[in-house]
Amino acid sequence: MKTILLSAALIWFFSGAIAQPEVPVEKWTGKTILLIGAHPDDDSYSMATLGMLNANGNEVYIAILTTGNVGTQDPKLGMTDLAMIRKQEEQAALATIGIPTDHYINFGYDDGMLEYEDTKEVVAKLVRLIRKVQPDVLFAFDPGKGGQRWHKADHRAAAYLSADAARAAMWPLMFQGQITVEGLKAHTVPEYMLYDSADKDKNTWVDITGWEERKVDALSKYVSQFSAGWSDYKGPDLSPEEEEEMKEGLHRWLEHRDGVPMEGFRHYAGLPDDIGR
Amino acid sequence: MKTILLSAALIWFFSGAIAQPEVPVEKWTGKTILLIGAHPDDDSYSMATLGMLNANGNEVYIAILTTGNVGTQDPKLGMTDLAMIRKQEEQAALATIGIPTDHYINFGYDDGMLEYEDTKEVVAKLVRLIRKVQPDVLFAFDPGKGGQRWHKADHRAAAYLSADAARAAMWPLMFQGQITVEGLKAHTVPEYMLYDSADKDKNTWVDITGWEERKVDALSKYVSQFSAGWSDYKGPDLSPEEEEEMKEGLHRWLEHRDGVPMEGFRHYAGLPDDIGR
Amino acid sequence: MKTILLSAALIWFFSGAIAQPEVPVEKWTGKTILLIGAHPDDDSYSMATLGMLNANGNEVYIAILTTGNVGTQDPKLGMTDLAMIRKQEEQAALATIGIPTDHYINFGYDDGMLEYEDTKEVVAKLVRLIRKVQPDVLFAFDPGKGGQRWHKADHRAAAYLSADAARAAMWPLMFQGQITVEGLKAHTVPEYMLYDSADKDKNTWVDITGWEERKVDALSKYVSQFSAGWSDYKGPDLSPEEEEEMKEGLHRWLEHRDGVPMEGFRHYAGLPDDIGR
Amino acid sequence: MKTILLSAALIWFFSGAIAQPEVPVEKWTGKTILLIGAHPDDDSYSMATLGMLNANGNEVYIAILTTGNVGTQDPKLGMTDLAMIRKQEEQAALATIGIPTDHYINFGYDDGMLEYEDTKEVVAKLVRLIRKVQPDVLFAFDPGKGGQRWHKADHRAAAYLSADAARAAMWPLMFQGQITVEGLKAHTVPEYMLYDSADKDKNTWVDITGWEERKVDALSKYVSQFSAGWSDYKGPDLSPEEEEEMKEGLHRWLEHRDGVPMEGFRHYAGLPDDIGR
């Protein structure tokens, strides 16, 4: 497969893998953006950035691998209940930042069990998605730089399989049925925004000034994830006190650098082969 | 899961599993029909019946699991070449009997390797298809009556996994992400036309008088499967001599009963649990 | 592994595989009996026989592989609800025929998904169970005689894996950790009562006269399986009308031969290698 | 993949699948013969036939999938001991009927665990073997005619995977690395001698007159399989009494038809696709 020689070849013409985006993320426009996550709410790491990109004339798609149907301590909730709550919460959050409902894709896997699904099939589905959406930028859990990043189960699968899918998507002879019978085109994703990176690996900080409130509003839709809703879910609506308390907590959780609210990423541009280099 | 007690219960109200269709197949109308096969051309067993059903006002869908990309002895053909030839042939055959191109679904698996794919994923995809199409009748390879029918690889998977999928599709708690996040509905397929059955198990013979010629025309599109095209493929068009020879062979291969051209099936109506009883 | 030569050797001393039990089942006493099924209620095929054996001084154990947690059409029920209902029903049924609650073992697998579990692990667990219980007689779904019997998913796994486990249990070098670290002993099950057999293969009919009523009582505990409870479950207690209707149906479902109520089996005695011969 | 149309095409030129060998097996010469079995001693079903074929100028190869390393009840024997005993016994048996030691191939899998190995890999290895040996005739466990034949574990895998491998071996695009990098050639096995068939399916009886004694001698090498050696193995040499007793048993086990010693098979000639038809 693509090898060091190709990298050698590319180095002559391009400047090789680019760590920082040439155009600041805040200025991006006209791009197609795809985020892959494991659970409804894995977009929390980049919620404001996604909202801003959408507002700036980029197309933003959110693909989540599991339905989020086991993460509760509330004995009243079963798996189907929870899946429907998580779907409604995700859609409410996306609506808050302006992303249309039909840009939300869920793969329907059971929460917590992604590690035990057939990896070839999960990758095939992600490859199909990439070949359909043809994204300019892929947002994904950071699979690690140099070493394999430790993630909890599900996130680990989402991180590694996204990287593997980005790589496979560019070769027309891989998962070739998608090309020959489905009529899709191979696609090389040129640019990556990797979230939940190790702090030492973050190289790109998006200034989300003006988006803090909408981010907090969006995240506050994830009521079933919030500690009260987590053990005793009472529906999507919080009392004013609960809502205030939740939002206060969320505000405190936002990251700042030099007083400026930020979302931090490892940006990578280059062949997917070297996404973890 | 559904059990013998349920069967007991149903027996009180219905007359149990029905072997012969109440309305003759030739009179069916307004039904949604789904065929599941392993390879492009697995509809050959029922080509005339499908054409007739389509003509009589039924909606007919053809779902094929593999691209058919290895079945050649022609050294000039690679896997991608062959997949595209097989797709074109399948579409030409369906066009001949009047089935619209967008009623053809291909799952894109590599030919010959279906046994080695993850069975849970293949079943999940077939369940999704059944829940989407909501067929009144499923055409599938016969998984056997009493004993498990011997089929060659790929056909074996197509037979058993279709039966498993029909069964799973009726339970909303199975592959529940399809219900909760994709918004599909559980569906119980009430009636089955099982093809490539053992002769002793065939109970339903469809009179295809008037459809013989179109069946032969349709099958003659499968040039890459035909012995000359199989070892030295020269494109979709045969010379007049070759075409005549091929059609003659196909005519001889048609089944007749008492001089009437027929396609034979094992018809089954009842809960999918007992499809092999 | 054990081979035809061994069979040859055994033929000199024993009379080979014995089709009919030497002592009628109705006279058995002092035996340890193990039943393996897929779902709570798979003991329905042999409920009266089990009750009679228990009453006659045999130890009866019931091992069920799945929790039965998906087989409902009642939208109010989730997977955990259903598992608990099925457990309570199973225990109530066993209590009705006198089998103690702690003789019921459930392996906890999800209903409908047994085919997708790791077969080596399922077999290992069944081997462990056989080595613990050391049964004289194993009741299991009939894996088929001559050919592989068609069973619906879950039943298929239960049938084949039970046969495989009976075979592996006799070799101390298989799943040897059970011997070396757990201190279990290898065990050869000498006799089998295979249920849900093809009618042509049944060779042993147990006269259940005197047990019909208790069988019907036991089966009537499976309310969630019964058609009303199946789509709209209202708890374990039926109205008098519903109960009467259910029991009437069950009575009609009982098998008779020459007017005598019977449960039919394929009995097999011999090495597990030849269980399907 | 190869389809019904091809069969149609072939039917014009050939007479289709031939049940009985045209030339009696006793007259075969110059053929390459490959036997696939699961355990050392699975050649017992056809020992005399193999010896006769070898003597008549055919090349005979014996391929066994497992080492036979668990089939003992002798607590003094471990897995490695047993594997070496079984290998020595197999070689002694083959020497008795004149087959050279280097015609014996063992795949080294653990006995009893073949069902749990990766089927794609086992098939790939069998395909490689077939492409290397390029047999004219394949001896294999009968996978069944019409229905899937019930075999115990390991035999089941050997039966089904041999049929799958015969089928895959003919397509150059399957397991293509064997063709492209190893330089092997695709191969269609034209003729099959299926052993351990159901009696009703046997169609070919080989007269082994003159080979009975050598067959018994060969089988008597399988001391560790014999009942004394099975529970208390004392080395390859039996006492004269034990040897006499063993051979007497083996003589009684030989099959006869009309007083003539015979080995029975299901012979099949045709495309591997239809081996189970």
Next chain:
Amino acid sequence: MKTILLSAALIWFFSGAIAQPEVPVEKWTGKTILLIGAHPDDDSYSMATLGMLNANGNEVYIAILTTGNVGTQDPKLGMTDLAMIRKQEEQAALATIGIPTDHYINFGYDDGMLEYEDTKEVVAKLVRLIRKVQPDVLFAFDPGKGGQRWHKADHRAAAYLSADAARAAMWPLMFQGQITVEGLKAHTVPEYMLYDSADKDKNTWVDITGWEERKVDALSKYVSQFSAGWSDYKGPDLSPEEEEEMKEGLHRWLEHRDGVPMEGFRHYAGLPDDIGR
């Protein structure tokens, strides 16, 4: 599943993940402790700490995944021999530090093959164990902090699967059969002592003064692991010279900090989600 929002929520009330134990390990009492390892002797990293905890009124359980049945270069030993030696050595070592024999659990997997077992099943078993034991503290191989720690095969599986199991054990809807039919309770392990950590990640050093000798005594029971016993095992008893030499080596292998004998760990307290953060 549990997400960043929950962490956010918890941060308000608790102080978040705590690196150092609040009460020094040497003072712990009344806790339930569970250690998970891959091989008998994987408790060597923490032998003195475990002995001390046991002596201080904590309940200590040792769970080992494999039997240790392949790690020998002694050609006289087979797999069953070695498993029994390793079991006896483990029990002797635990007896030396006062841990009762019935606190030792072995899962019976074959040594060296843990990577090839079904991960879902291994995790399910570990989840069951955690839900049964309900430990306050889990000792496990360190899965890594930030990045995935490199461990040799078996240790790698033990490290990652322990972390995955700790995580799954807290969700009642995961492996729900354990809750619904087995009657276990979900359990959140609040505190972890991770052994075999990278030196840079160790944050907790347990002063084992007074336990050195017992640790050396305990480890000296692992005779089959010791170089002489490893290639030429002569039973559990060493000659006085061998014993002295072994103990001397073990003394030299003990870790010290500032002259104090220590065992070093990465301690972690918090949700299992962040065990590798």
Next chain:
Amino acid sequence: MKTILLSAALIWFFSGAIAQPEVPVEKWTGKTILLIGAHPDDDSYSMATLGMLNANGNEVYIAILTTGNVGTQDPKLGMTDLAMIRKQEEQAALATIGIPTDHYINFGYDDGMLEYEDTKEVVAKLVRLIRKVQPDVLFAFDPGKGGQRWHKADHRAAAYLSADAARAAMWPLMFQGQITVEGLKAHTVPEYMLYDSADKDKNTWVDITGWEERKVDALSKYVSQFSAGWSDYKGPDLSPEEEEEMKEGLHRWLEHRDGVPMEGFRHYAGLPDDIGR
């Protein structure tokens, strides 16, 4: 399995794991060298070192797991075409540095799919290879030191499975069929040259002065990997301009330290257990 105690034992006699080779690589002679890679051209990292070792009287073997049959953007090339091109290129490159064609072994897996193959089987094959070749030194992708190194798919499998295989190869009871029936011997690889290591982990730099030109010549055989040949392959021969341009690029890609051309490795000597420590 081998444990910390053994390490303790070894530490008394040897000085433990040795980071730097005692004899400089440039002076090695009489050694057997095995390289394991994923794709034809993965020897590029060490091409000059391999050539030098071969010239200095060492036996050098190159084992590649996949055929390299998908890494092209040239729509004219199919999988079989590409595999044959990659094989010819690999052989031409090896010929350039003097390594005989029959020292090149290819395992025939499909490119890009190695992660989805059965890991137990891939390890078994690598163990067999190690036991056959009995290498003094193994060249492999670096699996990481401390943490698991991030590699793209295929390289990741090649790295981790090589380490696992080196470890398993030393235990006669692992993959024991290779010992008992194939007659191979267990083998402990004592020394490793790990390539594609993190820069911080490289500890051994081989001076390739005098080999630069041959390295560039060898690498320039990989025309299908080179950017023109990658999208529009025109055969193995480049025009003089293309060849000059390619070689110029390759020269620029060579690593130097203090002006000396070098190939950098992580050298490790010791038990395979600690290859990642």
